[in-house]
Amino acid sequence: MLVISTREFRANQKAYLDKVDEGLSLLIQRGKNKSYRIVPVSEDDSINPSPSHDSFWDDKQNLDLLDKRIKAALKEENLVKVEDIDGFLRSL
DSSP, rough: OOEHHHHHHHHHHHHHHHHTTTTTTEEEEETTTEEEEEOOOOOOSSOOOOOTTTGGOOOOHHHHHHHHHHHHHHOTTOOHHHHHHHHHHOEE
């Protein structure tokens, strides 16, 4: 692992990003108590923002949790179904 300062990173960004692409672990130290790890984005990571530009929808964990909750809600017996609403509206 290579540890460098923010100043060193700014001065040689391309060289350090190339090293990360080659598999080197890079840690950027900012002051005494702050550090940042630079890692390449994988195919599983989303770099395209959602149409609403809300980062919530870019997080796969959030989407998985919503999917799980929707499936659980659909198993509930006391939910109003679309067919019921449609029948009610037609009866008016």
